[in-house]
Amino acid sequence: MRRMKWLVGAAAAAGLLATAAQPASAADPHRGGILRLVSASAGGTLDPKINYTLQYWTMYQYTYDGLLTFKHAAGSDGFTIVPDLAEAMPESQNGGKTYVFKLRKGIKFSNGKELDVKDVVASFQRIFKVSSPTAGSFYNGIVGADACLKTPATCTLDGGVVADEANNTITINLVAPDSEFFDKISVPHGVILPADTPAKDMGNTPIPGTGAYMFAAYDPNKQLKAVRNPYFKEWSKDAQPDGYPDEIHYDFGLAGEDQITAIENGQADWTLDQPPADRLAEMGSKYPSQVHINTLTAMWYAPMNVNIPPFNNLKARLAVNYAIDRNAMVKLFGGKVLAQPACQIIPPGFDGYQPYCPYTKHPGAKWSAPDLAKARRLVKESGTAGQKVTIIVQDLAADKAEGTYLQSVLKSIGYDASVKVLSQNIQFTYIQNTNNKVQISITQWYQDYPAPSDFLNVLFGCDSFHPGSDSSVNIAGFCDKTIDAAMKHAMTTSLTDKAAAAKEWTAVDRAMTDQAPAAIMFTPKYIDFLSKRVGNYIFNAQYYWQQNLAWVQ
Amino acid sequence: MSSSLPATSDLGEGLAAVPRPALGPWARAGRKLVSDRVAMGALGLFILIVLACLAAPLYATYVAHTDPFTSNVEGSITIDGQDVDLIQPSTEGLGLGSVPLGPTWDIHNYFLGADGQGRDVAARILYGGRNSLLIGGTSTAICLFLAALTGLVSGFFGGVTDMLISRLLDVLWAFPIYLLAISLSIVLISHGFTIGPFEITSGSLWLPIWIIAIVYVPYVARPIRGQVLALKESEFVLAAKGLGVPDWRILWRDILPNVMTTIIVFVPLMVAVNMLTESALSFLSIGVQAPDASWGTIIQDGQDLIYTRPWVAIAPGIAIVLTVLALNILGDGLRDALDPRAKLRIR
Numbered sequence: 001m002r003r004m005k006w007l008v009g010a011a012a013a014a015g016l017l018a019t020a021a022q023p024a025s026a027a028d029p030h031r032g033g034i035l036r037l038v039s040a041s042a043g044g045t046l047d048p049k050i051n052y053t054l055q056y057w058t059m060y061q062y063t064y065d066g067l068l069t070f071k072h073a074a075g076s077d078g079f080t081i082v083p084d085l086a087e088a089m090p091e092s093q094n095g096g097k098t099y100v101f102k103l104r105k106g107i108k109f110s111n112g113k114e115l116d117v118k119d120v121v122a123s124f125q126r127i128f129k130v131s132s133p134t135a136g137s138f139y140n141g142i143v144g145a146d147a148c149l150k151t152p153a154t155c156t157l158d159g160g161v162v163a164d165e166a167n168n169t170i171t172i173n174l175v176a177p178d179s180e181f182f183d184k185i186s187v188p189h190g191v192i193l194p195a196d197t198p199a200k201d202m203g204n205t206p207i208p209g210t211g212a213y214m215f216a217a218y219d220p221n222k223q224l225k226a227v228r229n230p231y232f233k234e235w236s237k238d239a240q241p242d243g244y245p246d247e248i249h250y251d252f253g254l255a256g257e258d259q260i261t262a263i264e265n266g267q268a269d270w271t272l273d274q275p276p277a278d279r280l281a282e283m284g285s286k287y288p289s290q291v292h293i294n295t296l297t298a299m300w301y302a303p304m305n306v307n308i309p310p311f312n313n314l315k316a317r318l319a320v321n322y323a324i325d326r327n328a329m330v331k332l333f334g335g336k337v338l339a340q341p342a343c344q345i346i347p348p349g350f351d352g353y354q355p356y357c358p359y360t361k362h363p364g365a366k367w368s369a370p371d372l373a374k375a376r377r378l379v380k381e382s383g384t385a386g387q388k389v390t391i392i393v394q395d396l397a398a399d400k401a402e403g404t405y406l407q408s409v410l411k412s413i414g415y416d417a418s419v420k421v422l423s424q425n426i427q428f429t430y431i432q433n434t435n436n437k438v439q440i441s442i443t444q445w446y447q448d449y450p451a452p453s454d455f456l457n458v459l460f461g462c463d464s465f466h467p468g469s470d471s472s473v474n475i476a477g478f479c480d481k482t483i484d485a486a487m488k489h490a491m492t493t494s495l496t497d498k499a500a501a502a503k504e505w506t507a508v509d510r511a512m513t514d515q516a517p518a519a520i521m522f523t524p525k526y527i528d529f530l531s532k533r534v535g536n537y538i539f540n541a542q543y544y545w546q547q548n549l550a551w552v553q
Numbered sequence: 554m555s556s557s558l559p560a561t562s563d564l565g566e567g568l569a570a571v572p573r574p575a576l577g578p579w580a581r582a583g584r585k586l587v588s589d590r591v592a593m594g595a596l597g598l599f600i601l602i603v604l605a606c607l608a609a610p611l612y613a614t615y616v617a618h619t620d621p622f623t624s625n626v627e628g629s630i631t632i633d634g635q636d637v638d639l640i641q642p643s644t645e646g647l648g649l650g651s652v653p654l655g656p657t658w659d660i661h662n663y664f665l666g667a668d669g670q671g672r673d674v675a676a677r678i679l680y681g682g683r684n685s686l687l688i689g690g691t692s693t694a695i696c697l698f699l700a701a702l703t704g705l706v707s708g709f710f711g712g713v714t715d716m717l718i719s720r721l722l723d724v725l726w727a728f729p730i731y732l733l734a735i736s737l738s739i740v741l742i743s744h745g746f747t748i749g750p751f752e753i754t755s756g757s758l759w760l761p762i763w764i765i766a767i768v769y770v771p772y773v774a775r776p777i778r779g780q781v782l783a784l785k786e787s788e789f790v791l792a793a794k795g796l797g798v799p800d801w802r803i804l805w806r807d808i809l810p811n812v813m814t815t816i817i818v819f820v821p822l823m824v825a826v827n828m829l830t831e832s833a834l835s836f837l838s839i840g841v842q843a844p845d846a847s848w849g850t851i852i853q854d855g856q857d858l859i860y861t862r863p864w865v866a867i868a869p870g871i872a873i874v875l876t877v878l879a880l881n882i883l884g885d886g887l888r889d890a891l892d893p894r895a896k897l898r899i900r
Contacts, residue, residue: 255856256857257857257859257860275650277650277651277669277857278650278857278859278860278861280643280649280651281643281645281651281652281861282860282861283647283649283650284643284645284646284647285645285646285647286646288647291647293647325626325627327627328624328626328627331626331627331640331651332626332640332670334649334650335642335651336642337647337648337649338649395838397857401669404843404844405626407844408622408623408670411844412623418755418842419842419843421838527649
């Protein structure tokens, strides 16, 4: 997903409090209070089937539930998938193509409606009806998905998601075994919503959920407010803990400098946004106990539109990759403590990651220096020199700095480059929509779940490219049938032989990196800067800081 | 008692009239302006600022030896024989972040330090001044031209013409200036503007020039129209009409010269106001577009460095203050020199 909040990794980083998730009982002195979050702007639609930003995915974990979910636990234990609305992890049947989930009873949505199997069927259909960004990449393996992708409005998933009301079970049938199926239904796009939720983007209107909290109000120009779900009763502390704060207020509109000042003054508790570079030293020296740094499986990258000039020319894309000084980009981001240069798509720590960097003065495993001479030569050979290029960035300090730098780089290799700054509220959807003819942008990607396909297939697979849609996370529009087939083969191999699959992913990573649909810039770390009063800091490797488990009193 | 004044020949020798060369009104105004030391000082300051900004390429190339438009994040300079990074990583505490080089106060070497991209702030301020002054001056010229045209036409012809033009100006006037300027900028800055064969691309300086010129037209056109309405009833105009002089000739020969003083007084004041407007739009990223600099864009760059390198924001702010102050003082001096009421008091 995009928009990573600063995620805390498994490493014992400074100030990390890696405690197990503690349920909040009514008598708990830490239960209560209002957690105050801030960000420069809102994260777009509140619809969990559509929103693909980290900003709201971290909130969906305590407002919505799926059949399964990632465990609310510290560190890499957060990658563990546990039953949520399903009573237990299902056994695979029919050669890995069928799963039967028994639904828990007695769970209610925040509007008082009791959860039943019809809600589950409708929720899976809705993934296609609202053209969720992952409909074609995560859920296309469900029987009936093909028809749903062709005509979403009439999606039924017949034979794919089958409800048995008498036994309170849901049977999901897949076209083929999928080793990542549990991951895919555990992410927010797979959450269960009331069956009568309209089949359209609900935008600013909160949709009832089964989580410990519910969205009470949303004004994207002002605030998002979450309060306790009055109908919630904890059924699994691993899947959906009760939570400590009574309310979570997310205020928008505060500039980066002001956010840091507010946190230092105790007027806010945490910010989503990357702190401005000039405040990092102050944070690290005056408020070290309030700073938590965590390793991320993520990347900052510049997708290049392979379908329009100049980046429909491979040499032009290669030139950009050779020209970028990744050390400079790391410096603009906050320095070596917070990021490391990257050339390839699979992040460190993932299966299949083998260091590979062809885009450096001395090609090999690691990036060392830009090669401007080669970049200029490639631009000349491509015949694209002098073309106008617009870089789309969002209006946060770090993004603008990276965009200004990239503009300078593009100019130095022969392009007439400019930067266009858009609100973070709309930039991510804007760059996805091919109607906007975005040539190059700067954006971020944080894992949806820990699998190489979540980077390679989701970002560059043919199924993720939807021309004319705001939900086309293959921003580059890249579709290479050979590489696509290799990715599908790797996903099949992973069902039986993880080691062999890892090797296949390594090969895919290299092939994709060589095609340069994007310029990978660096792998970031995540900073959580918290106010002094916040306690019980828990960093979950999947969803980052566990906001609902924070103590504010 | 005689009502007539004594003849010169009746005055004593010591009171004989001193012959004076005949001075026209413009010459008299010029003399008065020149004798206003404060106004002249302001003019001198303004000329100094303009010359400094015009010399920006010379400064960047031959004095500072920097390229203020190219990011230089990994660059370094030599200070007292030591290599110093332009962007310096922090070594305190957790070792987070980095800080650009601060002012060296060495005119040859990043005098005001570096900005977040490692660019020379002093050189950028000089280059930025060129754009700010260009936009301020050009938009003033266009604004005054359009305002004079509309004021003259609507005031002189009256009737339906006056009604239509006045209502159009009222519509423009109804919008708060900055709101209108921001709205127009946001709409036009993304795709540019094309009308017939004329095209203004999205990064062109002509966009903020035209936007700023247009939003201020009502504010200048109205006083001109008021003056024209008064002049229209004056004897020399009525006489000209009576003699059958064509309207355009009356406007050109009789009306325009009499409103010229008002227009001239507006010049420095509008340049100052337009420069402030341009700075505001550029600060909001909807005026001058990167990597082009203006004082507004540099202030915006400095916004993210306000805690560690405040000079990046303060220096262009000081430049704006000095320029606007100089222009306002000059405008006051011009008004005093050209004010016809002052001439009556002298008589």
